[in-house]
Amino acid sequence: MFGAATAAIVIAMALALIRACAGPSLYDRVLAGNSFGTKTVLLLGSMGFLSGRPDFLDIALLYALINFVGTIAILKFFRYRTFAVSMDGAAAVKPVFGEGDRQ
Template identity: 85%
Template structure:
């Protein structure tokens, strides 16, 4: 998980950082599930599933924001400047 955190901080590109954040979330979900199994607490599985859902939705929202520069409107397209002569 330390290598994933280093990739999250250093990059080199934005998409590498998003992928590292998603990988960190996935590792966290697995860790919560294993801890719940080892301690005999099945309610940890619910927490892990909720965290996985939040991780997925957050990743999609971040990628959508960086692509369209907006989150709310799905049909919004960025304005393109007309070439100046």
């Protein structure tokens, strides 16, 4: 039964991969990457059960967090072009957009 779940997750990962390769916009790719991360978390869980040792769920936990932080970091970087926190609040740093960001 874990095999069935794992197969579904792997196929879904392949589909997300197609979206990440096809794009077309930057945000499609970020979305596909985020969705791929969620599926990796699920895959790690089901893989642990499949091999009979579900002790490695800590990694799934870590992935769930890294995936979230990574997505936010990428988006923040694209919006403000920096990781530095402005002391006057984020609104003080005007968002800068390049030509390539829209598409």
